[in-house]
Each structure stands twice: as C-alpha cells, then as structure tokens.
Amino acid sequence: MSSRRLQLLASVLAAVALLTLSGRVAQAIEIKRVRLGNGAVLLVSEQHQLPMVSIAIAFDSGSRRDPVGKEGLAQLTAASLEQGTKQLSAADFNRKIDFMGSSISIGADRDYAYASMTSLKKYEAETFHLLSQALENPGLRDSDILRKRGEQVAAIETSEQEPGYAATVAFEEQLFDHGPYGHPTEGFAASVSKLTPDDVRDFYRRYYRMGSAVIAVAGDVDFKSIKAEIEQELADLPGAVPAQPEPVSPHIGTGIHAKLIDRNVAQANLILGSAGIARSDPNFYRVQVMNYILGGGGFSSRLMKVVRSKGGLAYSIDSTFSAGKFPGAFAIVLQTKNQSAQQALKLIIEQLRQIREQPVSDAELDSAKKFLIGSFPLRLDRQSQIVSFMLQIELYNLGLDYAERYPKLIGTVTKEDVKHVAQKYLHPDALDLVAVANQSAARINPAELVASATRR
Amino acid sequence: MPQMVSATIGIWVENGSRYEEPSQNGVSHFIEHLLFKGTRRRTAAQIAEQIDAVGGVLNAFTGKEYTCYYAKVLGEDVKATTELLADIFLESVFAPEEIDRERQVVLQEISQAEDTPDDFIHDLFNLHFWEGHPLSLPIFGSVETVNAIDRELMVSFMADRYRAERVLIAAAGAVDHDRLVADCERLFGSIPGDGRPTKIDAPRERLIVVNHPKKLEQAHLCFGAPGLSQVAPLRYAAYLLNTALGGGMSSRLFQEVREKRGRVYSIYSFLSSFLDCGYFGIYAGTSPEWVDEVIEVSLREIAKVAREGLGQQELARAKSQLKGNMLLGMESTDSRMNRLARNEIYFRRDIPLEEIARGIEAVTNEQVIELASSCFRPERMGLVMLGDLKGRKLGPEVFEPLASL
Numbered sequence: 001m002s003s004r005r006l007q008l009l010a011s012v013l014a015a016v017a018l019l020t021l022s023g024r025v026a027q028a029i030e031i032k033r034v035r036l037g038n039g040a041v042l043l044v045s046e047q048h049q050l051p052m053v054s055i056a057i058a059f060d061s062g063s064r065r066d067p068v069g070k071e072g073l074a075q076l077t078a079a080s081l082e083q084g085t086k087q088l089s090a091a092d093f094n095r096k097i098d099f100m101g102s103s104i105s106i107g108a109d110r111d112y113a114y115a116s117m118t119s120l121k122k123y124e125a126e127t128f129h130l131l132s133q134a135l136e137n138p139g140l141r142d143s144d145i146l147r148k149r150g151e152q153v154a155a156i157e158t159s160e161q162e163p164g165y166a167a168t169v170a171f172e173e174q175l176f177d178h179g180p181y182g183h184p185t186e187g188f189a190a191s192v193s194k195l196t197p198d199d200v201r202d203f204y205r206r207y208y209r210m211g212s213a214v215i216a217v218a219g220d221v222d223f224k225s226i227k228a229e230i231e232q233e234l235a236d237l238p239g240a241v242p243a244q245p246e247p248v249s250p251h252i253g254t255g256i257h258a259k260l261i262d263r264n265v266a267q268a269n270l271i272l273g274s275a276g277i278a279r280s281d282p283n284f285y286r287v288q289v290m291n292y293i294l295g296g297g298g299f300s301s302r303l304m305k306v307v308r309s310k311g312g313l314a315y316s317i318d319s320t321f322s323a324g325k326f327p328g329a330f331a332i333v334l335q336t337k338n339q340s341a342q343q344a345l346k347l348i349i350e351q352l353r354q355i356r357e358q359p360v361s362d363a364e365l366d367s368a369k370k371f372l373i374g375s376f377p378l379r380l381d382r383q384s385q386i387v388s389f390m391l392q393i394e395l396y397n398l399g400l401d402y403a404e405r406y407p408k409l410i411g412t413v414t415k416e417d418v419k420h421v422a423q424k425y426l427h428p429d430a431l432d433l434v435a436v437a438n439q440s441a442a443r444i445n446p447a448e449l450v451a452s453a454t455r456r
Numbered sequence: 457m458p459q460m461v462s463a464t465i466g467i468w469v470e471n472g473s474r475y476e477e478p479s480q481n482g483v484s485h486f487i488e489h490l491l492f493k494g495t496r497r498r499t500a501a502q503i504a505e506q507i508d509a510v511g512g513v514l515n516a517f518t519g520k521e522y523t524c525y526y527a528k529v530l531g532e533d534v535k536a537t538t539e540l541l542a543d544i545f546l547e548s549v550f551a552p553e554e555i556d557r558e559r560q561v562v563l564q565e566i567s568q569a570e571d572t573p574d575d576f577i578h579d580l581f582n583l584h585f586w587e588g589h590p591l592s593l594p595i596f597g598s599v600e601t602v603n604a605i606d607r608e609l610m611v612s613f614m615a616d617r618y619r620a621e622r623v624l625i626a627a628a629g630a631v632d633h634d635r636l637v638a639d640c641e642r643l644f645g646s647i648p649g650d651g652r653p654t655k656i657d658a659p660r661e662r663l664i665v666v667n668h669p670k671k672l673e674q675a676h677l678c679f680g681a682p683g684l685s686q687v688a689p690l691r692y693a694a695y696l697l698n699t700a701l702g703g704g705m706s707s708r709l710f711q712e713v714r715e716k717r718g719r720v721y722s723i724y725s726f727l728s729s730f731l732d733c734g735y736f737g738i739y740a741g742t743s744p745e746w747v748d749e750v751i752e753v754s755l756r757e758i759a760k761v762a763r764e765g766l767g768q769q770e771l772a773r774a775k776s777q778l779k780g781n782m783l784l785g786m787e788s789t790d791s792r793m794n795r796l797a798r799n800e801i802y803f804r805r806d807i808p809l810e811e812i813a814r815g816i817e818a819v820t821n822e823q824v825i826e827l828a829s830s831c832f833r834p835e836r837m838g839l840v841m842l843g844d845l846k847g848r849k850l851g852p853e854v855f856e857p858l859a860s861l
Contacts, residue, residue, distance in 0.1 A: 050786075051783075052784055090715060091706065091715065094705040094711075095706040098704050098705065098706040098773055099772075099773045099776050100776065101776055101777045101778070101781050101782075101783070101784065102780065119780075120780055123780075147715065151714070151718065151721050154674070154721035154743065155721045155722075157673045158674045158721060160673065161573065161673050161674065162572060163571060264671075266567035267564060267567045297508065298508070299501075299504035300501070300504045308561060312556070312561060313560070314561075314564060315561050315568060335564065335568055336564070337567075367505055367509055370509040370511065371511050373511065374508075374509065374510045374511020374512070375512070376511065377461055377511075377530060378461075378462055378511055378512065378513070378528065378529070378530065381460075382787050383787065
C-alpha cells in the first residue's frame, strides 16, 4: 500500500492510523490504531481467514515494578487476577472458560503484565467479558492469593533444582544488583513467601490502570464493533501509571567476575556476559546483526560453529541481547560437560576478541541480514504473534511504519557498524561469569580466562 | 490454504526407537542428527545457510514410531526448500568425523534430559512400565548404546528403514498442490519401495512401583494405567476422560489436588498412544511430604469416575472444550502439516475435523465408565517416583483406593 493511500485512509478514519507489512509478505497485515476514552491505546488487525479472535492487554505492571524485598509481587498479582471475579469463584470462572474451549491468561514479564485471551469468534464477547471482569472486578480473595503464593513458591523451588535456572538467576543478580531487572519475574522463594494479600491488592490498585495500557486485537472482528465493545467492557480502572525512572546502568570493572556454584550435575551450565542495551537504543539493529553473526544465528553463528560443530563441546549455545524498556543483559548461555567448561569458555572469549578486532565477512553480513529480514514475516504467522507484535510496536515506540522500515533498518547495517558495536558492547576482558557445575570436575580458572582475553 | 503466507513441509519416515534392537537404541535419533551434517552437494554450513537465507526454519524430531524432517518457509520458497529437504534426506554422506562430533552432541542431549526431572520422569515411567519391550526404550538411547553406534550401523539401518512405503510427505499452507506433487515425484521418486515395518507386538503391562531416589527439593510422580492405541474405537471417550480428569484448569485433578488442596504445583493427565497400545498417564510435581496424599486423592477421583462417570454438565463441558481447542489448534501451518501426517500414519486416510467433532459429540457417559473401569485396575497400574523420600519407599499399597474397582 502506498504512503499516499495511507495518508488518505488516515484522514478518513480520523484518529485511526494504518500499517501494512510490505516486503515478502504476500498479504498485508493492516493495523488500525486509536486512543480510547479511558486513555488506553487500541490496535486492531482484522484477520478473517479463521473464525477466531485473540486479544491482549499490556499493563505497566511488570516485575521491574517489584519493590525491593517484595520480588515476585507483579507475578503473584497477575496470577491472582486469574482467580475469578467478585461474583465468580476461581473454579466457576475456569469452568466457564473451558466450556467455550477458550483460554484466558494473565501473567507478568519483566517490563509489562499481559492479560490475554483466545477464543472462537462465536465466544469472543463472552470470553472478553470474563477477561474484563477479572481485570475490573477481580475476586482477589485472601484464600486464592495465598494458594497462588504457595504455588509460586513451590514452582520457584522446583526451578531452582534446574541448573540452567539457577545460573540465570545468579547471573541477573550479579549483573543488575537490586535494579529493576535484578531478580526473576517470579521472585525468590524467600521474598514471595512473605507477600500478603494486601500487598497484592495494593499492587493491583496502583498499576492496573487503563490510561497507560495498550490493547491489541487480531482476528475475525470488525474494527468499529470491537472498539465499542471494549469501551463498554473496560470503562473502569481510570488513570495512568507514572513512568519509572531509568536505573543507573550496571558497571563492571575489568576482569572476569566469576560466581561458581557447586552442584552435582551432569552438565556444566555457563552464562557469560555483561550489560547490554535498551530497546530504544539507536544501535539496536546494528547489535541485532552483530549478535546474529556472533551467537544468535543458530547453526550459522560463530559460537555454534566453534563450540558445537568444531569442538563438539555443547548441544546448544547462543548469545542474546535482551533489550527491554531499560538496558538488559548481553548473555552467552551454554551447557557443556564439566570437564570441557574451561575449554569452551576460552573458545568463546576468543570469539569475542575476534569479532571486535576483525571485520566480519561479506557472506556473514549478507546471511545475517537475509535471515533477519526473511524471518520477519514468518514470525507473524499466528494471531497471537500478530497481537504481541502490535503491542511491541506501541510499547517500545517502534512507529506504525515499523514493519515497512525493518528491512531498511537491517539492510543498511555495514561491516563497520558491526565492528563498532562489537567494540562498544562486547568486553572480553570485563565479564560476569556464572557457572553451575560440578566444580571439582570443571576446574574453571578465571585468571587464565582473563589472560586469554587480553593476550595479543 | 491460499490465505496463508507460510508453508510447512514435512518428510516423514515410519521409523523411530520402537523399531530398534536394544543394542541399537538411539540410532534413529542419531541418524536424524546426521542428516543435517552434509550431503554430496552441501556441507553442514551450506545447509544451514540456505535455510537462513530465506529466514526459514529447518528442523527434525524423532519419536518412537516416526521421524519427521520439516521446514517452514514463505510460499515462494517452497520449491527450493523441498529440494533442500530431498538433498539431506537422500544424499547425506555420514562423514566419520561428523559422526564422532555429533555423538558428543547427542550424549550432551542425554545428560541434559537427565537434569530436567519433570521430563526425565516420563522416560523412567516408559522404561519400567513396559520393561523389556522396544517401546520402553528412550528415543535418545543411552550413553552405552550411543557410544556403540558406528557408521556402518547408521547407513545400513537407514537403507533398511527409509523405504518408499515408509516415507510420507505432508505439506500445509501456501503450497500449490499439483506443483508440489510433481516436484516430489521428481525428487523422491527414486526411493526404493517395500520395507513396511515388520509386525510388532504390543507390550504387556504389569503392576510396578518404582522409587528412583534423587536428591531433589520436589518429588515427581508419574503413574498410569494401560490405555488405548491411536486407532481404538473408544478413543473419543479417552480424549474426554483425559480432558475431564486432568486436561485443563477446570479438570478434576487440577481443581481437587492443586486448587482446593494446594498440594501440587503441577498436575495433569495425558494419553500416550501408539499403533497398537498406549497408556493413560498422570504427572504430578509435589513436596515429598505430600506424595501419599496426592496419589490417594488422585486415585480416589479416578475411582469415582470409573464408578459414576462424569456429571452431565461436566461431560458437555469436556466435549465443548475439546472441540474448541481442536479448532483453535488448527491455526498454524505446522500443526496442520502434523495432523495430516499423523492421520496418514495411523489411519491411512485424512480424518476431517467434522468427523472428529461428531465422534466427540457421540460419546456417552456409559462409554466413559466402561473405559475408566477397564483401564484403571489396581493389578495393572504403574507408578514411578523421582525424588528424595528420605529412604522411605512407596509400594503397591498406594493403589489401594482402586481396590473397589
């Protein structure tokens, strides 16, 4: 669709904007945007191929809002909201949902909490009514909250048994200290077990506000009627949540800051990394390309080639920049035999050095771009994916022309850009390392790793 | 599906760990790995690069009765991707150095699975419940068998099993049917025929209670009863029994054990079904001190269903839930491709959704009772516990709540 047409439609629909996905997508995805009377932004993509509807609402109530000492509160609040309404017990609420074959889920991630539903078209109104009631008129009974609290603690204790989980928690604690990203969304067993029903009800009243919410709808709906329906159902929860100040970005001095956790495990679970970037960082797309070449690109990535394919040392290894509202982590995650931990770490550090010092090849740059651009439409295959794509556009200010601009944002990255961001964000001589391993077998030697990082 | 942008193509082989000798256990899965490691025309890197260049997904999975190699790409890339799939399927070279390297990778995969108790318990249950039968063997194999697999075994095993009669190609989404058929004729037409799976016997179930002590915070339980095969006439009743018992947030086990008593952080029931047999399983993750209560309460619920069946509302709800989930699950091209292939493997025909909906609708409460009371017999139950009961051992007395059946 041309931009001229775009403008024309935008004026016809007044406050409604339109977006099309261009490039290799045969059929455009059209998105309409409007701000509702209650302050929430509504995005709608009509998808008439299948008689079903997906809706998601993002609230500014992710775990980054957890007060220190009350880690896990955002998650417990979201889980408690699923426990029925003032009129309906949790069991009756679930029965009604199951009867329609619909699903409703409310959960938190580190930036936002999401309330979402999927249903057949014929049950859309009834399912959305239940979801709205859970949000506006929730039961939040002591007994339900305490039961969910018990489950959350048990789930954390179970996860802690998994070496990969323990490593991730330790890594984030070490990197972000008590910052908004310094704890897992589900909290710690010790912090969650102290949360009270009043904590949950306060958190709900404070952060579940439509004025800072975003609603996305994809499916077999008509824009006008779904808008009217949403305005009628979600008339409460006024006001907006004030913005959260950005935390001081974590700083680590040179050296390998190793946290070695001893466990009797078959595989060493290793995480190596440092501070990364926020989603709004202008270098985001350059970093995406660089990271794809380094370790994000599955079987094609350098880390996979060196550590798995050549060394046979690991089943999987990848690197990620988890860019959020605030700068997230850069992390390389792998499992390897205890005995080969040190060798794998050395190979990784060598790769960090290389991508900083030498330009990547034309072929690497080309295939990274091709993958990132080519996989974009495949990631928008389902209604639920389209819904979360629309939410991301709004929450992270990507602009309504994001899908059109994406091929260009990636396509214009140069080899110099890659080297530049590698030098800026990868620091082989200043890394946090967490290893959950059988330490006597792994014998990780941080000093030797530092030496390999600074060797010329 | 003309409105879809993506297409998923799968090349299926009716071969999996079930068709292995105990000494070969893991070879099917090992072969699956090697098919991505280089062909006469492409190196492993070139295989990965070709699929990455179109932003697609190329992957595979091995089960007990089938192996599937699949790709998900945009419609315009279907032809080139089908050629890539044909190349890895027919022309892989099995270079000895790749075998040795990949062996390490498979061994790591085995270790990782053992470090994940809520997955590992399912392997343990299989291993004990059907002990001595090929279906009891883990898909990955064991450290010993994987170490013993060599190139000769892989190549000859593959030559035996990857035969035309056992190969099936399924695709869904943005594909032109006639063109795809013509391409597949050209690309796969040379596969020699015959070689249907040899006649296989169903395992014999018996009472087992196995304690697998491991130092874990939580105790993991998997228990179950002989169930139904994929094609059993009573299968719709089994779907409903599973849904009502442990298939969602309004199910009996979820409500009774998790929501009302708060004794588990996770509980669900499942059907594990094969060509000629299956089992009805329940998984629960709990604290060691609540193990007995969780088993007892769950079995009491089961016994109640076996005696009285489901309530009228409950049966209607399970039917509606199952039909709704089925329709909502048809959204992606992956799930459609999978459904097509599994129907062909187990039924030798396409089963329209309407037929399944009718089958679900027709189930009566008497059928649910008949099924539950014939499956859950105390003398044929199995239970595996993975966790730390401080030296205490569970025995066959745990099945006492079923004694009245």
